[in-house]
Amino acid sequence: MTAPTVLFDAPGPKARRRHRLIAIATIAALIAGLGVVVWRFQTTGQLEYELWEPFVTPAYMQILGQAALDTLKTAVLAIIGALAFGGLFSVGKLSIHRAIRWPSWLIVEFFRAVPLLMLIFFIWSLYKFETGIMAPLVLGLVLYNGSVLAETFRAGMNAVPIGQVEAAYAIGMRKNAVMRIVQFPQSVKVMLPAIVSQCIVALKDTSLGYYILAPGLTFAGREIWREYDNRLQTALVLAVMYIAINLLLTWLAKWLEGRLNRSESRAARALADEARRALA
């Protein structure tokens, strides 16, 4: 039995009636709320065709499509970079040498504590505030998400049951081989949900390109609303695009996880569950 169902009794006839009433009230309130929004849109003239026109005009749709590709490119570059950065620094943090462990810890903690936008502004200033370039955005995303991933990787590696590591040492593996052959492959499955949610974070944060006028969805949106004076409509359309991409990514991750889990034996699944609990 899962926790939510333990919070309340199986409803009797009276409770069922009350629940139905609450359900109807909720639905009514939601419909009323939606109605008010539509009414406000209507009375303030925000539903006018001219304001929505660019989103059904092929030329602008093409611009938005191109911008979506730019955004995806930024995200993919940033995620690849972040995975490399995270891998490197998680190994650094797990190092047995203090001279490597401490600087790795400092760098990771620094980039996790500093706002991403501030980082991007700083890197942008190194580029003399040049507009239309991707580099500051990508570099900022790599440093921030890489640091978060470094922590995730470290926790994931440590979540592999200690017996596995001890057994590997017992049969004479070196530390390098233990990490590479024993800990890493087992931790990947455990870490997958965390990695995917970090990918979503990175994807959402590509919107910060807006502040430094880097190519991408938000920049294209800015071009459109400067021409049509339709900030509200543009922001709504862009939000829907981002939500669609993110949900697709979430769904893909679930599918991948399901596949990975199916391929495991029952014993391996139990081990992975245990590791997952330790990580949570």
Added chain:
Amino acid sequence: MDAMLDNIDLLLRGFTETAKLLVASGALAMLLGTVVAVARVSPVSVLRAAGTTYVTLFRNTPLLMLILITYYGMPRLGIDFGFFGNITLAMGVYTSAFIAEALRSGVNGVPLGQAEAARAIGMPFTMTMTQVVLPQAFRIVVPPLVSQLIALTKNTSLAATFGIAEATFRLNGMLRDFPADRWWIFGGYALGYIVIVAVLSAIAISLERRWKVGR
């Protein structure tokens, strides 16, 4: 170095604005997040579905889009809380989705026996939640809640180009005015954020220790 020290008042004023944004949107997020979390575990399936939709919607929208909608969009619809209010609303709503998720996992983390005992002595759902489950859930989720507040601290930087002279806005201005001192300026503002994050973490640790449920 000199540019940073001479303009230290700009930095302090910037972080005052950051703190104001943090407190206002943090309070709103906690309030909304709690309501949504309760809806997500309630016995009424419509409420659960509404809560889930809320969380899915606002977790997957970039914060910048929400700010654009509340800052530029709402005044067009004749709804305007002033620019501080509008930005606070966007940040509060965005963060509330994450807080609701954290709280819900906390509710699931309260041992089953607690809720069962509450039901056994005849408490209805509202009482079970307010008297037994939520107080314990809040204690369990102190660390994840605080990490959401830390994320919010960093997210307040997004107000930089929307008429609020918070820390990142000041940073950007100073980077442009004193390009030679940019490393010092960056270090100074980074330190400011690190101090806020450190204070929040310290509060979390002390709360966690004080509120530890004796089992």
